[in-house]
Amino acid sequence: MHTLLRALAICLPMVLNAATKPVYVFVTDSDIRQFEQVVQGFAESYPQASIERINLDGKPDKAAVRAFVARHKPAMIIALGSIAATTAASLDGKTPVIFGMVLNHRRYAQLKKAHVAGVSMEIPAQAWLTQFRLLYPDLKAIAVPYNPDASAEIVRDATAAAQNLKIGVWGVPLADPNTVGSRLEAEKPENFNALWMVADFKLYYNESTAFGQLLEFSLLTRKPLMGASEAFVKAGALFSVSINYQTLGSQLALVSRQILEDKLTPAAIGIQAPIGTFTVVNKKTGREIFGDNFNEDLFGNADKVYPEEE
Secondary structure, three states: OHHHHHHHHHHHHHHHHHHHOOEEEEEEOOOOHHHHHHHHHHHHHOOOOEEEEEEOOOOOOHHHHHHHHHHHOOOEEEEEOHHHHHHHHOOOOOOOEEEEOOOOHHHOHHHHOOOEEEEOOOOOHHHHHHHHHHHOOOOOEEEEEEOHHHHHHHHHHHHHHHHHOOOEEEEEEOOOHHHHHHHHHHOOHHHOOEEEOOOOOOOOOOOOOHHHHHHHHHHHHOOOEEOOOHHHHHOOOOEEEEEOHHHHHHHHHHHHHHHHOOOOOHHHHOEEOOOOEEEEEEHHHHHHHHHHHOOHHHHOOOOEEEOOOO
């Protein structure tokens, strides 16, 4: 009998701890590697959380999310991607929603509700502009092709931030992604000496030739190009500054604990800027653009360098 009681005394706290672990439902657009890194970062930062996951496979299946949430009764919903975020945010509003990995979140009315908080995917413009100038001290003005329906707010914010650094932002609005090259050629070359590839889903997608034209223009005119992500640096852009996915997961964990433990409302937290960045550079492109003026030491603080050594 005493042995049994001792066993219960040992096991009962373990059972209670398991039963009281807060449940977090992760809703994702798909199963891409970046989402996995975010979830991993969340789990490592918040080991007390119990995580349940549902992947929407690119479809806004509100009924499936509602049923999944009803079954698991989470303390919080973490939504990764625009489809997941807007779908989760459109539920009844009883469960707080925190989103991440959403390009230009301001375009979505669903993400402005009182029960929704999030972490922006856009690096603050002053941060990447400063990084650009460190890599290219002669930076004076940047041309940015963009679709106004997708990226007007981002370009407007960057223009305002650039003024403080005495850097010009030369917006090139266009609707047809296949005219990027011709539109840039039509601009006066003295108006800008660098290029910015904003993460614009209406310009840059699988069937579009926009990036190829932008990269070709960059190399022909020797105007350095900041790509939207690592993949574009690998393909030839000079560099990129993007979010660190592991750190984003940690930041989402922090926001969730502020709501659950500190009793802050999602509305009070709002949409935060990402706190971690990941800088990637392409030395081959640097040599092509800067020639004898290429300074390899300026690339020393990058998180990743292309081409990768054999």
